[in-house]
Amino acid sequence: MSNTKIAPSLLASDFGNLQRDVEMVNESAADWHHIDIMDGVFVPNISFGMPVLQAIQKHATKTLDVHLMIVDPDRYIKTFADLGADILTVHYEACTHLHRSLQAIKAEGMKAGVALNPHTNVNVLEDTINDIDVVCIMSVNPGFGGQSFIENTYDKVKALKELIIKKGAKTLIEIDGGVTSKNAAALTEAGADVLVAGSFVFKSENPIETIKELKSIAG
Numbered sequence: 001m002s003n004t005k006i007a008p009s010l011l012a013s014d015f016g017n018l019q020r021d022v023e024m025v026n027e028s029a030a031d032w033h034h035i036d037i038m039d040g041v042f043v044p045n046i047s048f049g050m051p052v053l054q055a056i057q058k059h060a061t062k063t064l065d066v067h068l069m070i071v072d073p074d075r076y077i078k079t080f081a082d083l084g085a086d087i088l089t090v091h092y093e094a095c096t097h098l099h100r101s102l103q104a105i106k107a108e109g110m111k112a113g114v115a116l117n118p119h120t121n122v123n124v125l126e127d128t129i130n131d132i133d134v135v136c137i138m139s140v141n142p143g144f145g146g147q148s149f150i151e152n153t154y155d156k157v158k159a160l161k162e163l164i165i166k167k168g169a170k171t172l173i174e175i176d177g178g179v180t181s182k183n184a185a186a187l188t189e190a191g192a193d194v195l196v197a198g199s200f201v202f203k204s205e206n207p208i209e210t211i212k213e214l215k216s217i218a219g
Contacts, residue, residue, distance in 0.1 A: 004218035007032035012198030039070040043143035057084035081108035089113030140177030149178030161191030
């Protein structure tokens with residue numbers, strides 16, 4: 001599988017130098033900016049809010065991949081469209097009416113993503129997979145950066161790939177959490193299309209080189 005996308009997670013960036021880090025991603029081999037929005041309710045942490053996303057959007061020249069780890073995401077779909085999100089990902093576990101949420105995201109001109117927590121089986125997407133542009137598989141428990149990778153993720157990616165092929169969907173598979181140069185190749189072999197990397201990129205000596213290395217390993 002070639003052309004794997006790399007999406008550095010700005011949650012791991014230096015918030016005091018956010019513009020610098022956004023511009024670094026712009027200049028790198030990365031494809032998307034991954035932005036985590038957390039509310040302290042759905043996950044036990046609080047991250048960026050709307051004004052920070054607005055600041056990121058002002059400087060970003062690549063796709064804004066916005067991941068909502070919040071309860072009741074439907075309330076904010078239009079807001080995130082107005083703030084410039086290109087892809088809006090909601091959690092399966094936070095949406096009582098997932099199909100309606102996906103339609104609302106698309107009605108605002110964005111691509112629709114669905115994230116699955118580690119304990120959620122991919123089969124829950126059987127009825128909606130054709131309406132989903134990106135499935136984000138959480139390969140750590142959501143809420144905090146820098147956690148270690150959950151090994152069951154490989155089987156989950158393979159199962160999801162089978163479902164996508166069976167249904168004739170065009171859905172991309174995104175992996176979020178604990179991605180490094182050690183597991184990037186195995187993840188793309190299993191069927192991943194997009195790799196989100198936070199600490200591994202931003203805590204490295206040379207983030208631009210690290211992104212390039214991930215991109216070449218992933219293929």
